[in-house]
Amino acid sequence: MKAWTVTSPGKLELVESPSESAGAGCVKIKVLESLISKPDVNVYSGKADVPLPVCPCGFCVGMVIETGADVHGLERGDRVFVRSQQSCGTCADCRAGKSWKCENTKIRGYSCDGFMRDFAVVPEADCVKIPDRVKNDEAVFIDYISLAVQTIAALDLDKGDYLAVCGASTLGIVLGQVALYYQAVPIIIDSNPEYLATAKSLGLYYTVDASETDPRTKIFHITGGKMAERVAHIASGNIPLSRSIDFTARGGMLAVIGRFGCIDAIPCSLENAVRNGITITGITNGAKNAQVAINMLVSKAVTVLPLINKTVSFDDIPSALEECATIKLNHFKTLIKFD
Numbered sequence: 001m002k003a004w005t006v007t008s009p010g011k012l013e014l015v016e017s018p019s020e021s022a023g024a025g026c027v028k029i030k031v032l033e034s035l036i037s038k039p040d041v042n043v044y045s046g047k048a049d050v051p052l053p054v055c056p057c058g059f060c061v062g063m064v065i066e067t068g069a070d071v072h073g074l075e076r077g078d079r080v081f082v083r084s085q086q087s088c089g090t091c092a093d094c095r096a097g098k099s100w101k102c103e104n105t106k107i108r109g110y111s112c113d114g115f116m117r118d119f120a121v122v123p124e125a126d127c128v129k130i131p132d133r134v135k136n137d138e139a140v141f142i143d144y145i146s147l148a149v150q151t152i153a154a155l156d157l158d159k160g161d162y163l164a165v166c167g168a169s170t171l172g173i174v175l176g177q178v179a180l181y182y183q184a185v186p187i188i189i190d191s192n193p194e195y196l197a198t199a200k201s202l203g204l205y206y207t208v209d210a211s212e213t214d215p216r217t218k219i220f221h222i223t224g225g226k227m228a229e230r231v232a233h234i235a236s237g238n239i240p241l242s243r244s245i246d247f248t249a250r251g252g253m254l255a256v257i258g259r260f261g262c263i264d265a266i267p268c269s270l271e272n273a274v275r276n277g278i279t280i281t282g283i284t285n286g287a288k289n290a291q292v293a294i295n296m297l298v299s300k301a302v303t304v305l306p307l308i309n310k311t312v313s314f315d316d317i318p319s320a321l322e323e324c325a326t327i328k329l330n331h332f333k334t335l336i337k338f339d
């Protein structure tokens, strides 16, 4: 088995290891596709506070090539999405079949090995079977859609509610589409016009350029003077949290979303949040919503393919990762296709 591995900051090496068989409750998969995202760049550049060596990339679509004992829901040839969270299999939640709540969760590609490798052995409980109607290139985004669904639920979003999404990142644009599906009114805010153009092209009508206009006044007008009852602050985006608080209506709710805890420090004064009675909640895990996410892909409620702006092969990974690290990772995605 071959794995691109960050052995020290800025150094990615191809590490070969003996073939591994699927143990009890596990499946062996051939990795078909993965995505490079910001946590991978942070691991590579040494910004992430994680022990090295580690194989980056938390997203994976794979094909089952071997099943271990006690595997009942998957068989050879099945395509699966593997959750970014690695469950332990032994805690009370794992034993109750709720591996997404595992108290010993590790994050693949971050606090344990991810999928910049040709083969992997993973617990069946962390796999979600992909139906024929969903392409690999779409399924690799399942964690983003799951997290967006979790955000909508946490914010208790009702039909017709305004949802200000602060950050037109991959997650922000997916979240905007999921909000539309729930008949809410998303307002996408970012300081990069290109990201906003992508959001618009995917049906997100209200966009606000945070660098050009006074975004608060624009949101004031869009919402008929109410401001946004619900606000989603994308932790990895380019809007300061204090601005997101400014966009929130009095008594409203604000969700701070950091994918699986792979977040940087978030400095912010909470004075205005307290003054305006704003409820703030943190969201980092949407893993239990994977089936809902798949249904959204099947029904075309969410479109993700325009969020892929580059496709590379296994051999191209070092240059692709270096490019993401040195040219400032753009908000959308580099897809890795394995042969």
Ligand SMILES: [Zn+2]
Pocket: 087, 088, 089, 090, 091, 092, 093, 094, 099, 101, 102, 103, 104, 105
């Ligand atoms: Zn567990």
